[in-house]
Amino acid sequence: xxxxxxxxxxxxxxxxxxxxxxxxxxxxxxxxxxxxxxxxxxxxxxxxxxxx
Numbered sequence: 468x469x470x471x472x473x474x475x476x477x478x479x480x481x482x483x484x485x486x487x488x489x490x491x492x493x494x495x496x497x498x499x500x501x502x503x504x505x506x507x508x509x510x511x512x513x514x515x516x517x518x519x
Contacts, residue, residue: 469518472496479507490516 471490478485491499496513503511 471516471518473514473516474499474503474511475514476503476508476511479509484510490518 470493472493472495473490474487474496476485477483487499493513500511500513
């Protein structure tokens with residue numbers, strides 16, 4: 468099994484929740500989370516996805 472991650476967030480200028488289209492490894496997901504938070508995104512979360 469392979470573990471990937473999705474990132475969920477709410478843009479600062481919107482109330483519509485978004486989800487990454489791509490899957491990330493954990494370090495990349497954490498980097499994306501940091502980028503989004505610096506852009507003002509709210510409720511940024513990383514979700515673990517297990518692929519079979």
